[in-house]
Amino acid sequence: MPDSLTTDSPAQVFAANVVAELVAGGVTDFFIAPGARSQAITVALGQLAAAGTINLHVRLDERSLAFTALGASLGGFRKPVGVVTTSGTAVANLHPAVLEAHHSGVPLILLTADRPHELRGVGANQTTNQVGIFGDAVVKCFDVAAPSEADLVAGRLPDLAKALVAEAMQLCQQSQIQAGPVQLNLAFREPLSGLTPNAQTVYEELLKSQPTDAQPDSLPLELGDAPVSIDYSRPTIVIAGAGPNYSGASHGVPIFAEPSSGLRGDYHSINNYRFLIEQRPDLIDQIEQIIIVGKPTLSRPVLALLRRPNLRVFVEKSIYGHFDLYGNATQIGNQIEVLAEPDEAWLQQWLQVDQDFIAPKSDRFERRQIIEEVWLASQVESQLLLGASRMIREADFWAPAVEIEVYSNRGLAGIDGTIATATGLALSNPELTTRALIGDLTFLHDVGSLVIDPNDGELDLQIIVVNDNGGSIFESLEMAKTLDRESFERLFKTPQIADLKKLAEAYGWNHVYATDELELRAALKQTGRIVIEVALA
Ligand SMILES: Cc1ncc(C[n+]2csc(CCOP(=O)(O)OP(=O)(O)O)c2C)c(N)n1
Numbered sequence: 001m002p003d004s005l006t007t008d009s010p011a012q013v014f015a016a017n018v019v020a021e022l023v024a025g026g027v028t029d030f031f032i033a034p035g036a037r038s039q040a041i042t043v044a045l046g047q048l049a050a051a052g053t054i055n056l057h058v059r060l061d062e063r064s065l066a067f068t069a070l071g072a073s074l075g076g077f078r079k080p081v082g083v084v085t086t087s088g089t090a091v092a093n094l095h096p097a098v099l100e101a102h103h104s105g106v107p108l109i110l111l112t113a114d115r116p117h118e119l120r121g122v123g124a125n126q127t128t129n130q131v132g133i134f135g136d137a138v139v140k141c142f143d144v145a146a147p148s149e150a151d152l153v154a155g156r157l158p159d160l161a162k163a164l165v166a167e168a169m170q171l172c173q174q175s176q177i178q179a180g181p182v183q184l185n186l187a188f189r190e191p192l193s194g195l196t197p198n199a200q201t202v203y204e205e206l207l208k209s210q211p212t213d214a215q216p217d218s219l220p221l222e223l224g225d226a227p228v229s230i231d232y233s234r235p236t237i238v239i240a241g242a243g244p245n246y247s248g249a250s251h252g253v254p255i256f257a258e259p260s261s262g263l264r265g266d267y268h269s270i271n272n273y274r275f276l277i278e279q280r281p282d283l284i285d286q287i288e289q290i291i292i293v294g295k296p297t298l299s300r301p302v303l304a305l306l307r308r309p310n311l312r313v314f315v316e317k318s319i320y321g322h323f324d325l326y327g328n329a330t331q332i333g334n335q336i337e338v339l340a341e342p343d344e345a346w347l348q349q350w351l352q353v354d355q356d357f358i359a360p361k362s363d364r365f366e367r368r369q370i371i372e373e374v375w376l377a378s379q380v381e382s383q384l385l386l387g388a389s390r391m392i393r394e395a396d397f398w399a400p401a402v403e404i405e406v407y408s409n410r411g412l413a414g415i416d417g418t419i420a421t422a423t424g425l426a427l428s429n430p431e432l433t434t435r436a437l438i439g440d441l442t443f444l445h446d447v448g449s450l451v452i453d454p455n456d457g458e459l460d461l462q463i464i465v466v467n468d469n470g471g472s473i474f475e476s477l478e479m480a481k482t483l484d485r486e487s488f489e490r491l492f493k494t495p496q497i498a499d500l501k502k503l504a505e506a507y508g509w510n511h512v513y514a515t516d517e518l519e520l521r522a523a524l525k526q527t528g529r530i531v532i533e534v535a536l537a
């Protein structure tokens, strides 16, 4: 304990201990937005960052902040990261990313500063009910009372911080399947911060007093289910939705791999499956069993497969929770008991049909070529984020049989926060080129995430925008056929007239137009932060 014990702010002592415990527990990256009520946490994190102990990232907009944190956690194999906000609407701005994290098993530690209990519900500035604000999207919300002078004098604050962080860390990453956000709603009384104790010193003391190597091990899958018994000798396929799907390939049967499954390059993957579903009913009719891994979301024909009569559907538990859309899963679990080995002839028949299939070709530069170029450019030292909307669905048809590091926010498939998520991925793997392939509305939705924090350093980050002047995904839906064109455009397609080049440049990004494959290929080789705009009619 420092000598100046009684002059320390209880807020600062507690904040320093909370963050030191988090770091000792393995959290290396923190995301903060400026604010008064959270100043003790921010000061403490600043000290740890100055000492080189943590990576600290600053954002203005908390919505962007939280998606950036989400991307960073994803890029680090779902490691827990800290997110810090002040009180009030700042907290509410975390909500979209918290929902996505909840639905896709991403461990976020939300440190939301709050007024002390005596100032709640009495009209104090910037005060709302932050307890339970995220509902069941957080594993738990801890409502932590403001540290008091009495706590400080009694020397209780380090132990309080230790117990709090230990439980929070445990809850946010219980297993691969049950990971998710936790909220530490931390009340603080004035004085809201001080310069002592220095959080780096608190951290170093902490390390001396506890065994080292508290880094989280890789998380166990949830075990203990009754094994799922599969007779692979019957005609079986795997449908692989959004990943990570480490086990998808291990079944030894044909895989229908959505592009965000990470399995397109696998030997078993039938990459023309979206065409074959419609063109080879003879083969589809033979399927007797389907194993679902990850979260399939992209197409109605795939989901329709699951509703076929006399089908056995096995669901492998995933990070995305319980997937059983039609309530017809025969068994759900993650331990498999192999009753009989796969039929090699069945697999070979599918691989042959896939290889022989000739996809419709067009000479125009369109989405197919964009996907192929982006995919192939991403084979080495790269990671790719697929935005929601049309391009990920086009990739379901066209993504080549090449393994790449691929991500997508399929927990809720929002078009929000995509630039921020890509930035988070880039921050967590700065040695890679990070690409996001998104639509024009998705770009505009999150354009504020182009704000650059110069302290983030040089990132190779490419936002590839397919600008088709509005939400072209809606063209394929019911209302596009029933509504008159004008109503459809005004109500759904929402064409926009934004100048993306000016926007990008205003935020300090490079911008380049790509009008054909060669220009796109060249643009994809550029370094730095760049918006690559591909205009399509
Ligand atoms: C936050 C959020 N709001 C609304 C939607 C509904 N939505 C799905 S796709 C889409 C349009 C996206 O358009 P664009 O990014 O241009 O992609 P395109 O389909 O044209 O390639 C919208 C509004 C959503 N998924 N998420």
Ligand SMILES: [Mg+2]
Pocket (backbone or CB within 6 Å): 439, 440, 441, 466, 467, 468, 469, 470, 471, 472
């Ligand atoms: Mg569009």
